[in-house]
Amino acid sequence: MKKTKDKQDSSTMLEKLYSIGQASEKLKLSAPTLRMYEHHGVLIPYKTKSGRRYYSAADLERVKCMRHMIKDVGLNLEGIRRLFALLPCWEIKPCSKKDRRKCPVYLDSSKPCWTFKKVTCRKDSMECKTCKIYLMSSTCTDRLKTILQGIGYLPSDSPGL
Ligand code: SF4
Missing domain, CATH: 1.10.1660.10 (Multidrug-efflux Transporter Regulator; Chain: A; Domain 2)
Structure with a gap:
């Protein structure tokens, strides 16, 4: 029980x-x-x-x-982690310019946002499990360019899409 x-x-x-x-x-x-x-x-x-x-x-x-x-x-795990870290969650959510300036994720691109201990966009890591950024990363290693293009981070005519 x-x-x-x-x-x-x-x-x-x-x-x-x-x-x-x-x-x-x-x-x-x-x-x-x-x-x-x-x-x-x-x-x-x-x-x-x-x-x-x-x-x-x-x-x-x-x-x-x-x-x-x-x-x-x-790739090794560190490589995958680094790819996940490239997802600009502050643009996708999106966060205000003021918030992102003091957000550790915005300032450090070496690890994915959900691995940071203190961020204002969540209370605990379980919230990340259903967050679109985490869910997006399930396939982002194969589709990173498409995702970045979708949020206007890359021009639509970027090669290799
Ligand atoms: S809720 Fe978690 S996965 Fe979503 S942007 Fe914040 S830290 Fe990243």
């Missing part, structure tokens, strides 16, 4: 969630690998108060995308 309550605490969404064992099996990856992705700030699992991790179908797709970037494109 506690397990069910814990699981509900971790998400208000009525979506199927997978334990770390189930997610590992589906992805054919070890549980430590999933924890390592989290540690590197490229994956945010749902977490219960007792620390149990759960993964949504979107999380599994995100991991598959990252595996593709690692195995087929040759």
Whole structure:
């Protein structure tokens, strides 16, 4: 019973969630690998108060995308993290010029916005899980130019789109 309550605490969404064992099996990856992705700030699992991790179908797709970037494109986790960090969340949200001047994300482009401890746009990291910036990053490594073009960051005739 506690397990069910814990699981509900971790998400208000009525979506199927997978334990770390189930997610590992589906992805054919070890549980430590999933924890390592989290540690590197490229994956945010749902977490219960007792620390149990759960993964949504979107999380599994995100991991598959990252595996593709690692195995087929040759990126490492730091490279993926740096690509995620290029997403200009302040433009996409968008934040005022005044807010962005004091935002650590705006001032440091070495890591994705959801890995920063103190930002004004969220109370805790779980909010990032449903934020369009985080969701966008699930595919941004393949579509970064298209995303940047869509928000007017790149001219529409940029090569390679
Ligand atoms: S809510 Fe989280 S993912 Fe969204 S812009 Fe803020 S820090 Fe980034």
